[in-house]
Amino acid sequence: MKLKDGFCTQKIAKGQVMVPVAKADTEFRGIVRSNETAAFVVDCLKEETTREDILNKLKDTYDAPEDVMAKDMDSVIDKLRSIDAIAE
Secondary structure, three states: EEOOOOEEEEEEEEEEEEEEEEOOOOOOOEEEEEOHHHHHHHHOOOOOOOHHHHHHHHHHHHHOOOHHHHOOOHHHHHHHHOOOOOOO
């Protein structure tokens, strides 16, 4: 899976904003504001990756229970899918 082309991200403070640009292949027109963890997941999705790869990167970076990280990661991925921001 991968973030679709046409989504532009910008870091802000400890988070990130993401917006679709003209070439985005989605009907979503808005701004996605992410906290630090969600921004990490979005950044992982800028290259072709898998759920397992993202979870492993989260475990390497953050000190939190794996089940909590997996739940948070899945929530971010589900929200990105809901706005058609992920190519699978």
